[in-house]
Structure formats: C-alpha cells, structure tokens
Amino acid sequence: MRSNMRAAVGGVxxxxxxxxxxxxxxxxxxxxxxxxxxxxxxAQALQAELQQMRSxxxxxxxxxxxxxxxxxEIEQRLQQAxxxxxxxxxxxxxxxxxxxxxxxxxxxxNLAPNPNDRFQIYGFAQTDYIQDFKxxxxxxxxxxxxxxxxxVPGAFGSDGQSLFSIKQSRLGFQGATDLLGKPATFxxxxxxxxxxxxxxxxxxxxxxxxxTWGPFLFGQTNTLFMDGDIFPNTIDYWxxxxxxxxxxxxxxxxxVNGAHNRFAIAIEKPGNDxxxxxxxxxxxxxxxxxxxVVPDFTAQYRYTGGWGHLxxxxxxxxxxxxxxxxxxxxxxxxxxxxxxxxxTSVKTWGSDKILxxxxxxxxxxxxxxxxxxxxxxxxxxxxxxxxxxxLLGISAYYDHYWNKHFSTSLGWSETxxxxxxxxxxxxxxxxxxxxxxxxxxxxxxxxFGGELLWGRRQDNNGDNGDDVRMxxxxxxxxxxxxxxx
Numbered sequence: 001m002r003s004n005m006r007a008a009v010g011g012v013x014x015x016x017x018x019x020x021x022x023x024x025x026x027x028x029x030x031x032x033x034x035x036x037x038x039x040x041x042x043a044q045a046l047q048a049e050l051q052q053m054r055s056x057x058x059x060x061x062x063x064x065x066x067x068x069x070x071x072x073e074i075e076q077r078l079q080q081a082x083x084x085x086x087x088x089x090x091x092x093x094x095x096x097x098x099x100x101x102x103x104x105x106x107x108x109x110n111l112a113p114n115p116n117d118r119f120q121i122y123g124f125a126q127t128d129y130i131q132d133f134k135x136x137x138x139x140x141x142x143x144x145x146x147x148x149x150x151x152v153p154g155a156f157g158s159d160g161q162s163l164f165s166i167k168q169s170r171l172g173f174q175g176a177t178d179l180l181g182k183p184a185t186f187x188x189x190x191x192x193x194x195x196x197x198x199x200x201x202x203x204x205x206x207x208x209x210x211x212t213w214g215p216f217l218f219g220q221t222n223t224l225f226m227d228g229d230i231f232p233n234t235i236d237y238w239x240x241x242x243x244x245x246x247x248x249x250x251x252x253x254x255x256v257n258g259a260h261n262r263f264a265i266a267i268e269k270p271g272n273d274x275x276x277x278x279x280x281x282x283x284x285x286x287x288x289x290x291x292x293v294v295p296d297f298t299a300q301y302r303y304t305g306g307w308g309h310l311x312x313x314x315x316x317x318x319x320x321x322x323x324x325x326x327x328x329x330x331x332x333x334x335x336x337x338x339x340x341x342x343x344t345s346v347k348t349w350g351s352d353k354i355l356x357x358x359x360x361x362x363x364x365x366x367x368x369x370x371x372x373x374x375x376x377x378x379x380x381x382x383x384x385x386x387x388x389x390x391l392l393g394i395s396a397y398y399d400h401y402w403n404k405h406f407s408t409s410l411g412w413s414e415t416x417x418x419x420x421x422x423x424x425x426x427x428x429x430x431x432x433x434x435x436x437x438x439x440x441x442x443x444x445x446x447x448f449g450g451e452l453l454w455g456r457r458q459d460n461n462g463d464n465g466d467d468v469r470m471x472x473x474x475x476x477x478x479x480x481x482x483x484x485x
Contacts, residue, residue, distance in 0.1 A: 122172050124475050125166070126166065126168040126475040128166075128472070129163070129472045132163065133469060133470075135155075139199040142163055142167055144236055144433065144453050146415070146432060146455045147372075166202065167193040168237050185211065189207045190207055216252065217252040219249065220248065220250070221247055224265070224300040225367055227341065232355055232397035235473040239369060240433055241368065242395045242415045243359070245369035249268065253265055262300075265297075265300075267297060268295055269295065271366050272317070274376070275373045275420075278423075279384055292320055296317045308344060308345040309345055311342070313343075314341070316337070318336065321333060335363065335375060335388045336362075342357065342358055353398075353399050354396075362391070365389060365417070372417040373427070376419065376427075380421070387420050390418040393416075396413070397409060397413075406439065408438055409436070413433045414432045426463070431458075433456075434454045445478065447473070447475040449472070450471065450472045454468050
C-alpha cells in the first residue's frame, strides 16, 4: 500500500519534471532571443497545469493518510481479537511507525530521503491500586515477590495496607533504517520502578538500551536464556517467580533467523551473589564477594509454527568468589554454573494460549524472576566449600480471551532451591505464586482490570508466610502514530 503511494507520488513528481523540461526550452529561447516568449494564453495553461498537479499531489497525500488511519483501525481490531499486534515480532518488540512526510514548506528536508527510515515514541501511563491483606517488605510493596514475604509474623508491621503506584508507567523510543546494506535498529526504554539502591522509589529505571545491525545486537535487553513470550497477561509488575527474567548487557549474534527456526549465541554480563551462611557466625567480619573473570555464555534455539513456539536455551557461567580483607583474599575460587530453560506457547482455540516453562540449573538464581542465591557455603564448618545452588523453576499459565474486549489470565508458578549444608535457617527455600484476573480493553489504548494474587515463601528451616492481595489497574497506551500520520 505504501509502495503504491510512493509510485503515485513518483508519478506526480515525474509529471512535474516533464512539464518543467518542456517549459525550459521556451524560457531559454526567450532569454537568448531565439524565439518569442510565452504568450499569455500559454502561460495561463501552464499555470493551470501546475495548479492541477499540486492539487493531485495534495489529494494523494490525504488519501495516503486515510489509508494509514484505516491500517491502524484494522491492526487495532486484529489486536483486540487475537491479543497480538499483526506486525509485532515475537519477544519484547514494539511496532515501529513510518516517519511522516516532510512538509513542502521545508523542501530541503526532503532531499535524498531513505524510504526505510522509521522512528517511534511509545509508552503508557498506568496507575495501580493495591489492597494488601497481609504485609510484605515495604521496599517491594507495589508488587508481589514471594522472596519479600515475611516468615515471621509482624516483621514489617500489622496486616493490611492500601497502596497506590505509577511505577509501571513506561516511555520508549525506537527506530530502524538501512546501514551499509543491512537493517539497523535501536531501542531506548525505561519505566519508573526503582530497584537495587532505589528499591521502593518512583524513579527512572532502564529496561532496554540496545542497537542491532544485521545479525548483531549490542546493549541491554532480554538475556538469551529468557523467553519473554511466556510472560502471562497479568497486571502485577513482577509476575511469576519461576521463570527466567533478566535484561542484561550483552553482545549477541543471531546465526539463523528464518521463518520457523532461529538460533543465536551471546556473551553477557556476569553476576552472582554468594551466601556465606554459618561461616559468618564463626567469623562475623567475613566479607565474601563475587568475582567475575569471564562473561556468561548463552545460546538459544527457537522454533515457531502455526500452533505456537518451542524454545530451548542454555547458559554456562563461571561463579567466582573471594574474601575481602583477608590475606590474598583467601578463601577464594570459582565454581561452574549452568542451566537449561525449556519454554513453549501453545494456541488452543480463538486467541487463547497455554504458556509454560521449566528451568533447571546450578548457580542461576540471579537470572530468575525471584528467589534464591547462586553460591552458598557447603560441606562442614571444619571443611567448608563453595557450591553452586541447584534451582528448579516452573511457570504455567493460561490466557483466555472471552471476546475482543475481555480477557482472563490464570496460573501458578514456583521457584524451588536445594539449600547447601551451611546456609542459615532463614535462607530462601521455596516461593509460590498464583493469580487470576479479569481485564477490560474497550480500546487497544485503554485497559482496566482487577487481579487477585497469592504468594507464599518457605525458608530453609521450614518457616513460612503467605500474602493475599487485590490489584486494580488503569492504563492508557500511546504512540507517536496517534499524533503523526
């Protein structure tokens, strides 16, 4: 459709050039005195022809704008019906719009345009009201993470809390072009959910900053060990704990990128946390720190068919540690970490789908959505050693679409770790999470919904605690396509 428009505009331009070429000899002859100048009738005819061409060009632009608006309407209807934007790629990708035509008032900006250039501003404004019937770590009260549920009653205060948050609100910029004969893209995206030193704060948090050129990607985005397409249609921010979920700085090479098969490898930023456990009771000054000498190595194979997709991903990592302040930083060393993640989405009927993932490994906790530690002290106090902590994660959800406006997501997820012999009794052992919701999208740009959530944490010594909460959210999504056509 866009190519038809370019052909139409090209035809108008060609006609204009032809008219100018026909007029040029008359002008040259008039200046040289070779022939008589244009008559008033000839000038009037050329002026009328020029006005008609300008009118046709303006009409073509209006017609193209109408077609673009109709394309948007069709895409929105299809997205309502299927839950997936027709031109959206799998994974954490957002649709990219065409750059609008430059105004004739600035003709210099139209010189040598690249028809493959795209740019988009996108995001959403979201407000969450959470009624928590129990109590969790106040730095993480605006979402439900099982690892943040207390196992000692009253640890964070008495039960019951009313919360409001705009932290999920998001803003992003992305673009695409051709560079040296290969497609090139970039993405910069952030939300307001503070983590780390900013946990509990409403502050800018980088989600994606990356660029691609041909088969290569560099920057921060989803780790290859992750499958973002099994994240359910929920409104809780953090989501299922038993799935891999990490956006990580990396260098990636997509070796195969076909219609059905994709294979990629990457080196990624390493990271691990170490739990000294009972060793600190023997030496309270013990300061065990992670040490990362080599990057993580990840690989991913994905098959996509009419029924859904299957993805298998793996990771190898060197989990290093050392003791700060001791002579030669002893004890120190490294342990091999590894993991395998198998995920799938299966279409059932209509737009419904099953989302399932199972991951197992040793020393992969910091890649999980929630819970656990990578390294821990094992053996005995007399002969301690560092061990990679085994972990199993499961996530199982069903996304159901009642009709084009109402949907429900229902499911359960779990993270289970096998604690090492010298970990303390309050070390994380198991986290469970379940949710069900009802969402209403009267328009693709609007979402209102309520969600019931339950979470449970169990410690190494068997102590446990749970949390029940309700969340109500309202969201308005926007894109520069709303303003520029």
